[in-house]
Each structure stands twice: as C-alpha cells, then as structure tokens.
Amino acid sequence: MALDPVEMRSSLGRNLTYGMLDHLGKQIVTGAFEDTPFPTEAELSKQLGVSRSVTREAVKMLTAKGLLSARPRQGTLVQPAASWNLFDADVLRWLLDRKFSIELLAQFNQLRSAIEPAAAALAAQAADADGIAAIDAGYARMVAAEAGEDDTLAADIAFHLAILRASANPFFAQFRDVVATALQTSIRFTNRIKGRTADLEAHRAVKTAIETHDSQAAHRAMATIIGDVMTLIADNPSLGASAEAD
Structure with a gap:
C-alpha cells in the first residue's frame, strides 16, 4: 500500500x-x-x-x-x-541498489587497475612522512582486523585511500569515492570465495615498495592485488546470481 x-x-x-x-x-x-x-x-x-x-x-x-x-x-x-x-558518491551508491552485477563489478575493478597502480607508483616517488604514516596506519588496521580488532572493510579501504592521497596528485585523490565503492563491492564478492577480505602479504608488498621509493615495485604490487580480484571475477561468474538472491 x-x-x-x-x-x-x-x-x-x-x-x-x-x-x-x-x-x-x-x-x-x-x-x-x-x-x-x-x-x-x-x-x-x-x-x-x-x-x-x-x-x-x-x-x-x-x-x-x-x-x-x-x-x-x-x-x-x-x-x-x-x-x-558515475564519479558521484550518491550515484554509485544508487547503482549498487540495483541487482548485483558481475559486469559492474568487473568495470569497477577495470577502473581501479587504471588508477591505483599508477597512484602507488607516484606515492613511492612523492609521499611525505605524513603520507607514509597514513599508509602504515592503514596497513596496521588491516593487521588488527585480521585479529578481529578492527573492521576489515574499513581498514582495507583506509589503506587504499591513503595511497591515493600519498600520490600527491589531487586528481587521483578525487577518485576516493569510486575506489571506496569499488572496494566495498569487491570485498563482499571475494568474501564469498575466499572467506577473508585481503591478502596481507600482497598489501605489505605495496607498502614496502612505497616506503623504499621503488615506484616500479609499487605499481607491480598494486596491479597484482587488483589482478587477483579480476581473476576471481572471471572464474566465478555464477556468484552474481547468488548475490542477487541475498
């Protein structure tokens, strides 16, 4: 009624x-x-x-x-x-109110693959002490989350957003809402398969590369994280149907 x-x-x-x-x-x-x-x-x-x-x-x-x-x-x-x-936070949220879409999830991560490895490489070159500290704090939250002492989703997002900010490129920083939304969607999807939110070793590799100012290694390590998600999406298309039923 x-x-x-x-x-x-x-x-x-x-x-x-x-x-x-x-x-x-x-x-x-x-x-x-x-x-x-x-x-x-x-x-x-x-x-x-x-x-x-x-x-x-x-x-x-x-x-x-x-x-x-x-x-x-x-x-x-x-x-x-x-x-x-599509870069508006409200529009992104409304899009996700529709039925779950494997295609949308793949598109989110295709965009991430174009943004985040480049941002990580820039962060390795340009991050100041505050930027490094924020990345380190984000990673520490992820470690704590694995022990049940923090929110896994919030910790993972904090790590990735810290890298965008540490790139010192304001255009990358403006992608924070898209990246946060893509991560929320990706993490829920990967949880269905792996039962956990993040590979700590893979994220530590990104952090270490940025801290040691190795831009190529930072780019490669971040690309590996997103590539693993893309592989999971490609290998598990049927999970879209189960997500719609939730």
Missing part, C-alpha cells in the same frame, strides 16, 4: 532535501521512470508532502548529477545512464 504524504514525508528523514534526493535518485537509477514520465515539481511536492522549495532543490541536485534535465516545453526528463555522473 502506498504511503500517504505525511508518512512519506516522515520516511524522508530530518533532512528533507537530501531524503528526497535519495528517494528520487534510487527510483531513477533502478528504473522506476522507464515507462512513466518524471513527475512535475507540483506533483512531487504533493506526493511526498514537502514544499516546492525542497522539491526544486532536490531536482536541481539530481540535474547536477546528470540524472535529470529540464527542457523548455518538455519539462523534467530522466537522462540515459550514459549521462549520469
């Missing part, structure tokens, strides 16, 4: 604009408007029990993310997936 406007407004949470953004973004990405015109601002305000200003701001934010476009005499239209900003 559909929620009435009062119930719907309550479901959006305390921040009505972001709640509406999240609600509509999920609907768009999961195909709710494939065969239905996107509602007008007046219709949305009535359906969701919010003001026109809240609606207008949420629609503006969705437009900035590439999900919507406003055209004279045509109203607000849902844009094709090719127009979506």
Whole structure:
C-alpha cells in the first residue's frame, strides 16, 4: 500500500532535501521512470508532502548529477545512464541498489587497475612522512582486523585511500569515492570465495615498495592485488546470481 504524504514525508528523514534526493535518485537509477514520465515539481511536492522549495532543490541536485534535465516545453526528463555522473558518491551508491552485477563489478575493478597502480607508483616517488604514516596506519588496521580488532572493510579501504592521497596528485585523490565503492563491492564478492577480505602479504608488498621509493615495485604490487580480484571475477561468474538472491 502506498504511503500517504505525511508518512512519506516522515520516511524522508530530518533532512528533507537530501531524503528526497535519495528517494528520487534510487527510483531513477533502478528504473522506476522507464515507462512513466518524471513527475512535475507540483506533483512531487504533493506526493511526498514537502514544499516546492525542497522539491526544486532536490531536482536541481539530481540535474547536477546528470540524472535529470529540464527542457523548455518538455519539462523534467530522466537522462540515459550514459549521462549520469558515475564519479558521484550518491550515484554509485544508487547503482549498487540495483541487482548485483558481475559486469559492474568487473568495470569497477577495470577502473581501479587504471588508477591505483599508477597512484602507488607516484606515492613511492612523492609521499611525505605524513603520507607514509597514513599508509602504515592503514596497513596496521588491516593487521588488527585480521585479529578481529578492527573492521576489515574499513581498514582495507583506509589503506587504499591513503595511497591515493600519498600520490600527491589531487586528481587521483578525487577518485576516493569510486575506489571506496569499488572496494566495498569487491570485498563482499571475494568474501564469498575466499572467506577473508585481503591478502596481507600482497598489501605489505605495496607498502614496502612505497616506503623504499621503488615506484616500479609499487605499481607491480598494486596491479597484482587488483589482478587477483579480476581473476576471481572471471572464474566465478555464477556468484552474481547468488548475490542477487541475498
């Protein structure tokens, strides 16, 4: 049964604009408007029990993310997936609200393979004391996580993001949301196969190469980590179906 406007407004949470953004973004990405015109601002305000200003701001934010476009005499239209900003953290999260996709997982890791080995090589050349310390701290968290003393997912992500920052290249650092999302998805997938989140020895090899300023070894070690994930994806395509059922 559909929620009435009062119930719907309550479901959006305390921040009505972001709640509406999240609600509509999920609907768009999961195909709710494939065969239905996107509602007008007046219709949305009535359906969701919010003001026109809240609606207008949420629609503006969705437009900035590439999900919507406003055209004279045509109203607000849902844009094709090719127009979506896939580097936006919200869009990435909404994509993962759809059914699990082995193809999407492979695409995430293809992007990682183009970014992270290069970032590791740069970190070996450019990382300062703070950057090295952050990488070391990330690895220490991974070790602690193996002993049940930290969160395995958060620790692994912290290690990889520290390397992006240590590269001293602001463009690599801007990929943090994509890399974090790709890692979350990859780790859940690999857990189904290996029963653990990370190969500590492989990650230590990256850390050591960066600390000793060996850029080639850092590139190679990071490429090996991501290559192992790509091999698991290629060798276990049927796990996509089991993930959909979860």
